[in-house]
Amino acid sequence: MEQIIQAGLIEEEPGLRTTAGRPSKVFRLADQSARVIGAVVDIRSCTIVSSGLSASVEDEWTIRFPTPNTYELLISKLAETIDELRSRHGAPCLGVGLSIPGLIDRRKGQVVFSPNLHFTDGQFPARDLERALGLETIMIQEEHALCLAEKTYGAARGISDFAIIDISSGLGMGVVSGGRYIDGHCGFGGELGHIPIVPDGPLCGCGRRGCLETLASDTAVSREISSILDRPAEIDEIVTLAKEYPEVVLPVLERAVHHLANGISIVVSIFNPSQVFIFGRMFDADPALFEKLNKEVSTRTIGPSFNECGLVRAHGDKQLGALAGIISRLFHSLGPRVQGP
Numbered sequence: 001m002e003q004i005i006q007a008g009l010i011e012e013e014p015g016l017r018t019t020a021g022r023p024s025k026v027f028r029l030a031d032q033s034a035r036v037i038g039a040v041v042d043i044r045s046c047t048i049v050s051s052g053l054s055a056s057v058e059d060e061w062t063i064r065f066p067t068p069n070t071y072e073l074l075i076s077k078l079a080e081t082i083d084e085l086r087s088r089h090g091a092p093c094l095g096v097g098l099s100i101p102g103l104i105d106r107r108k109g110q111v112v113f114s115p116n117l118h119f120t121d122g123q124f125p126a127r128d129l130e131r132a133l134g135l136e137t138i139m140i141q142e143e144h145a146l147c148l149a150e151k152t153y154g155a156a157r158g159i160s161d162f163a164i165i166d167i168s169s170g171l172g173m174g175v176v177s178g179g180r181y182i183d184g185h186c187g188f189g190g191e192l193g194h195i196p197i198v199p200d201g202p203l204c205g206c207g208r209r210g211c212l213e214t215l216a217s218d219t220a221v222s223r224e225i226s227s228i229l230d231r232p233a234e235i236d237e238i239v240t241l242a243k244e245y246p247e248v249v250l251p252v253l254e255r256a257v258h259h260l261a262n263g264i265s266i267v268v269s270i271f272n273p274s275q276v277f278i279f280g281r282m283f284d285a286d287p288a289l290f291e292k293l294n295k296e297v298s299t300r301t302i303g304p305s306f307n308e309c310g311l312v313r314a315h316g317d318k319q320l321g322a323l324a325g326i327i328s329r330l331f332h333s334l335g336p337r338v339q340g341p
């Protein structure tokens, strides 16, 4: 207990609680006396949040900016924004959780290959940000961040076997099996989005054609609708357009759902999850799309596996996952001393 207090991970709750006639101190996770940072790098935008150790995220402690177009600018903009949040609050900042897309070699802390953010290829973002800030920084692959968010704060609490399919930018997968995050030999596991589905299909960021993420992601839908409209259209606008011009938009969304159902049926058949969480916006366009997804997955998945699996929308996000990652690290780093004599 003393070590946890000294490390600044808990704080005294204002006021006293009396038990059996004797006043005693009440502690809670440090929310005002210490802060942590969750930083999310995505293809188009970055989001930085500052929170206490209960990970409650508020708008006034959230800053978003477009993802810079070089690695050096990315690190300097992240550091500058984190410093701004640190100085605005004033309480000691204990560390940074950094969510990053792409294939990450967890042994080296290196982004090895990022199909949709190539300027990070070969780079060490957590190391470089840590040097810029003088603050402990850990890197978390973005699908791992989603799993952490759902498991720590969302609908996967208490669930040992689940999968998250992230269709928000590219298409990624995170799997927790037997309570353990499954990412393979060195961290490259989960690349469902780069399984080729359609020969000679759309060009993918990985350099090949017809990968699942070019057909079944929010970005794939944006690309197709943009082509029809002959102007850029992001998924937020497409959700609105689907209600105004369903005859134009819904067929595109239904094709994406068809391809996504193929991917999900593979995941259900291989991993036997009890829940598959879908993280993305396209289903906001029409609730019937999620029913269609469920039906299509049911027709392509062996019966007993499908019957044991629920398909639901994800409620967590990568910011929460980045926060969960650094908060978990802070507590685990005290483990041996806390458990010692």
Ligand SMILES: [Zn+2]
Pocket: 115, 193, 194, 195, 204, 205, 206, 207, 208, 211
């Ligand atoms: Zn690909």
